[in-house]
Amino acid sequence: MIRKFWILIKYEWINFRADKGLLILTLFTLLAGLYGIYYGTTEIDRQRRNIAALDSITEHNIEEMKAKYPGEADAGDIGYYHSTFAVNHPDTWASLSMGQRDVNPYYIKLRLLNLQSQLYDTENINPLKVLSGNFDLAFVFVYLFPLLIIGLCFNILSVEKEQGTLPLLLSQPLGLPLIVGAKLGFRVMIVLALALLLSIIAMGWGRVVPDVRIGMWLGTVVLYCLFWFGVAFLVAALHKGSAFNAITLLGVWLLLTIVIPALLNVYVAVTQPVPQALELTIRQREVVHGGWDKPKRETMEAFFARYPQWTDTTEIKGRFAWRWYYAFHQLGDMAVEDLAREYQEGLRARHQLVERLNVLSVPVNVQGVFNALAGSDLPSYLDFLQSATRHHDSLREFYYPFLFKQIPFRHADYQNEPRHSFTSSPDLDTAYGGMYKLLVSVLVVYVAGLVLFRLLPAMVK
Template sequence: MSLFSFELKLFWANRLNKWLLLTYLVAGVIAIGLTETKIERELEQYQFAQAHYQDDIEHYREQYDKDQLLPGYMGYFLFHPVSQTPHAWSAIFRGERDESANHLRVRLLGLQGQVNASATGNVDAQRFGQFDLSFLWLYLMPLLIAAMSINVLADEKNTGRWPMLVAQVPKGTRLIFRKMAVPALMVLIVNVLLLVIATVLTSITLDSNWFGVLAQIMLYQLCWWLICGWIVFLNKEASFNYLSFISIWLVFTFVVPGLAYLYQIQQQDAGKDAAIVFEQRQYMNDSWDKDKKADFAAYLAMFPQWKPTAPLGDEFDWRWYYGQQQMSDVVVADLVNQRNQTQLASYQRGQAFSWLSPVMSLQYGFNRLANADMLAKIDFKQQIEQYHQKIRDFFWSIYFPDKTFEEADFDRIPTFNYTSNIGSGLWQSLLKLLVMSAVFAMLMWRQLRRFHEH
């Protein structure tokens, strides 16, 4: 029997190791099931909203058949559903999807007031987070690795077997490495198994991203294994080893991310969304008391494509109303752009901090892959703006030339089609994990030399 097989047999003889791995596996399967259920619930909500939208369209078709259709009122009361369709990888990586609204209904009024005044999702989910596979890998996997390998040397010394083992094995450090390699291999097997289960149970496919996720997991696990190896070869007592590892784990898991979050918050202008909503509503409220003909002329001067239109009369006119709604978006455009730039800068600062924490590095990589980060939030709002402009152009082409709304126009109403732009955050995440692994590999190598000298 080879020495590795012997160590593997000893590992399985420990009942605690079996229970730890089994609990880890079961927790992973539960996390996959819970997240997939969440995604299915979202998709059901999207389908419900779409079905409700079609019912509204059918209602207006009936009004058209009865010659009772008023296009101006239809533009005001018809809500168009928009949704950030979940990416395949969001079935196991929730990311920041619950921190902002991923489903809205918009109409022909000022868009920014609708987008920025919307609910941000489940408040309880934001408070406690989501138990998904990334949570298991980011926070629990390091603890599992440490629980099974952090005291391999201290335990041998406490039992008095170390002098005998060193006498029988040419290099005692090889024995320690074998003892540490066995639990690391078992954890890796379970992680691969969880990834395969996720592929079977969800819409994830076996492609380059799949192998990219596997590479990130392997590098992340290697980083924590090297941290354990460095602590092991400090040659201290078991209590010191546990305290050292927990301290490092807390720094990488809470301290660095917490400092990054506080720094990002300080750099942001709090209340920007509320300011956008306030400015837009204030503009619309003031518009009712102004010279409507002068305001309409100013609108046409800014958007000359609608200029071939009849002058305003003394009665209420939908053209003026919708024109002012669009102008309310124009007056807050700078605030919206500043908010987007602030959020983008905040994301970039977080990326900079992630060089100091393997937890943040892997989290940013997972969130980008799942299209569930700040970039996805900004992109979703920009796609809503583009879609809202298409709706305006469609209805304006009827309102301003005073055309008759035809039955065929119902089928021409634009619909929202979300495009998932996941980009390429894989290599950046791999590079960060590789650099941090190299740092702890050098620390372990230096400590290993000192260990041999003693």
């Protein structure tokens, strides 16, 4: 049995080498995978370079400030003109699966002004980038590898019937399950070799930190490929012609990668409405702008209610004082606190809903696993926003003593200004959950395929 299996594998290899169409398809997928690795690595390297340049931009800005204010300065001026950055460093795995890293900002320029509008100032994205999407390795695996598997397997059994070789083959002492198993096994070897090769190249090129994610990534890739082989086996078990198989498999691909994700998107948007960031920004701007016209005492009392530690500071007189200015900016943030929380919680709830519903689409689930492993998913971005918010809080804590105690800001104080750093971290729980669902999907298609294969008799001729 084992010997015959390897004989069949050997001749599948000879047949494969002689089939130019299959060779071109495999080569195309290999090139697409290499391009995906190049794209992901280049894009993440670009983000790293940009992030690295932010330090020198900050230092340059400090030098400008020092030149502008050569002696002691009012911290209000510094807080207004001086900017710092909240940065979201990519995880080393991000080049393999960029997830939302190209559509969401990976750094935010922050000043002491109101926070919320600064957080979402950069939310507008380039629609052309969204249209084309990420051509990273995860994209190649999730969307293109199924097409390779379909191309290799749509006629796995039907070709033997259609070219008339099945009767002669089955007149040898071997059964149909062995023939199908060997043909499927050979294709599994080709595809997995390609997938593992690309993964290893990507890990090396991307200089990933070697940890448990290597096994999880490879496991997910193997299970996902096996899922599509299982779908091909299930369709082959119907014992239909090659044309029927090809159309059915492409239909399944279209359904799982395009139609169901689109329907999920609509369903999630309808059932889990989230306030728009724009609405939040406008509301906050109205409060901030309204602050100019409100009596200063009213503004400061509202501010001191939140920050009683500054109540003993000198009363504000005259038309303008920086501490009053920053107070009504902060009141603007406080006015939209609930809306901001609702917005971020809404996005998290949407993500959790997608996590539950992705059982309907294996590609969506697998993309989620890849993004979770690479720390490039939505929760990771929301964690970054929270980290940026905490950084802005720390900026306030740093500047407020200067403002409210009216301490002059000296050049030496710049080095005490808080700096921000955040590195996206993987969500292994989500990844494990996704892998478990994927494993169940794989088992379901193979069991269904085996049942059909046993139930439906093969027509040898």
